[in-house]
Amino acid sequence: MSKIPNASETVPEAKQQKKRSRFGEIVHSIKRNKSAVAGLIIIALLLLILIGSLFIKYEAVTATSTANRFRTPDLEFPFGGDNMGRNVFLRTIYGSRYSLSIGFLAAAISTVLGVFLGSLAGYYGGLVDDIIMRASDVLASIPGMLLGMVIITVLGQSLQNLIIAVGVTGVPIFVRITRASVLTIKNQEYVEASRAIGMSHLRVIFTQVLPNGLSPIIVTFTSSLGLSIIVAASLSFLGFGVPVPKPEWGTLVSAGRNYIRTSPNLMSFPGLFIMITVLAFNLLGDGLRDALDPKLKK
């Protein structure tokens, strides 16, 4: 019986590679990605603004004042006064709570519903798949804004309903990408192996399939955040959003629209905030996509 030379006898001290968990690797990738970092910084600032807004009283934001009508921007009214003399700066800061919460909650609704349905469709296939995909296609066929308008009309104008409306319109894309992801993974061997040792279907979905199919979902979630904010703002702009005295950013722009010639500041600043917020989420989304996509790794 010939002896296999013991590997450790001949190989010198193996160079200790810093081992990182998968999560650690992703975090590291993100840290190196400038746009993702920029996005995170802006989001952090926005969160600060949000926290700051909690200290502003609703009354302060809605109180009208004839003296301050169309007040030009200065130290006390950095964004000026609107047609009812309200402080636009305070209104904008206060309004951050709407846009940020709508963005996040609506995207969350789309994600949870979409991923759930998409996983079922992808995993079970057959009739379940057909029904879910058909329903999703019908939902996707209706132009998003129009559907949102109709839903709001039915449910009435309020923050919750806006969240529901925007959330619902965002479901189809998650169904589609989750299903695609699940279909790819389902056929991988480690799933077969899990089933072979007797894991239940549901357990396989949640412990094997989803964690590995997560990256496109995460990336879509971040872009969905930005998109939700824009759709919500657009609906508010058209008059379907949060009811009027509440200073949602889209509503603010809509209000400022009529005075665009004389006081362009009224619509410019709130709109700028929308853009910056969405930009932050898109930057983060891009950074995540680069970090999570193994193909792009050098």
Next chain:
Amino acid sequence: MLRYVLKRILWLIPVIICVSFIVFALMDLAPGTIIDAMISEATTAEDIAALRAKYDLDKPLIYRYGKYMFRLAQGDLGLSDVSQTSVWDKYITRLPNTLLLSLAALVIGSAISIPMGINAARHAGKITDTATTTFTLIGMSMPSFWLALLLILLFSYYLGWVPAGGNKGFSAFILPAVCSGLLLMANSTRQTRSSMLEVLNSDYLRTARAKGVPEKVVIRKHALGNAWIPILTTIGSSLGVSLAGSAVIESVFAWPGVGRATVDAVLARDVTETCGMIIMSTIIYVLLQLIVDLMYAFVDPRIRAQYTNRKKKRRSAV
């Protein structure tokens, strides 16, 4: 191939049924009815009853829906609850305006986005690329109505070059077209860039170079020849997106398109008109997607193979 097209078109029918039901039911359930705007303090109880009877408000939802579907099956979109004008007429007269806008946006957007995207991909990682990516990211983050208002501010009020909107002549068309084009451009550039990037890293380019094919030809024929396929579909689908988002742009620029008309219909609680318009928009949206898919099949031999007769596919012996 034909079977596939037919199948997709036939699929429209259940879609229409579902969409119409959803919209109809939702609008119907909404608080307030069409007659609210017609009733005032002075209206007598009999008049109110007559109005209710006229709009079948005294009957259940199913009845109204049934009546609507019955007419729809005959191709009749009905009359607007408010103005009693034909929904079909209103839609059809305004559709060209929206299509015109979307097409213009497509042309403007693509003319810039495709070269820009290709350029960014070829210089990936360098300054050109970073600049392009930043630019498109900002473009994607802008709400359409804000961009529209900014453009109006700049070009209409400060510079006075073009009117702020309306539908009087070509000059009124410029700003909304440019606005839509810019928005479309952001997404198209990104997609072009990533398609091009993927192609630029592919092995068959290396094979082409190893054959001694001149670099210019490698890029033009081999790289672009493959990259333009996903680009084409992005363009096609962004046409659909701009169609959907037309509501906002048309509202800001007071452009007489179908988007704006739908918004007005919803606001007025005009169930028939809303339903009709949304159904029509949905049909167009679906047809557009079908055209895009067919285009894809037309230009990509791999996809084409999936749709052509299975009998023709030879079993390639190893």
Next chain:
Amino acid sequence: MSDVITRHEIVAPPETANDEIVLDIKDLVVHYVLENETVEAVNGVSLQLKKGQTIGVVGETGAGKTSMALAVLNLVPSPPGVIKSGSISVCGSDVLKMSTKQLEKIRGKDVSMIFQDPMTSLNPVMTVGAQIAESVKYHENVTNDEAFKRAEEMLELVGIPKARAIEYPHQFSGGMKQRVVIAIALACNPKVLLADEPTSALDVTIQAQVLDMMSELKEKLGTALVMITHDLGVVAKVCDLVAVMYAGRIVEYGTLEDVFNSPKHPYTEGLFGSLPNIEDRKAELIPIPGLMPDPTKLPVGCAFEPRCRYATSVCRDKRLNNHIVSDTHTVLCARYDEPGFNIDLLRGGENNG
């Protein structure tokens, strides 16, 4: 005391008519410069090939074989890749000094390459006939029709019915795709053909077919072939010369008989030792312990030292020189500085192959 001479001074054994050297690589060094580190892919490789000869370049993945081949076409991907030094002469002209235009002239015509993965090497939206014809069009003054006719001939040559020239790559199986790739490479009758693991993606029976075909073509067309592979069986089947590569260097070089019958380098010994012996099925396989070294941190001396059972303390730091074993056979090992040193073969003199 063994003589220390560099590779290119060795005179090839007296041969028949075709003594023309078609490929001459001298001290090629290729590095990939990344953000934080540099991958030393090829570290001083030299080899010569005459018309009609076949050399097998053997080594594990990561040994630098592909980089070397790409360098011959001057197709090393240029942002990270840098050809630091060395010269490569194809039919007498130094490829590394050529302009792009000149390179485009010889690529596909004087020297061609068959890449490793047939699945992605073909343009999905061009017919296979067009892809073969393209090569012909750029190198020969023929009409489109004539080029396509030649493409059809090439297809027949590799065993694909010419009616299929108008089909697209996705309509072919892996084995047939690889044959198309070979057809493209041979379309203009190149003097030098570089084949980078041409059969690795194929199953064994197809492998045999493709190799047979390549041998035939080689005979018929007189092409000099560089066969890059990790499979010693393939080498035994088609090659006249063998170069064993490790960590970017050629550690042993010789004729097929030299290397297979009397291997000199410990790595080569290890490679043969890890082959199953059909005559002695009960014998244990002896793998080479350890792993390939990190190409970003190669030692000055021998890179195989950590895994070598003959290694001494000087091996790691001593600069290596080629040692002559015979007119045709050299080995890169510091221990051969010692007089009388020789590896003891684990499996005796005759190896299968």
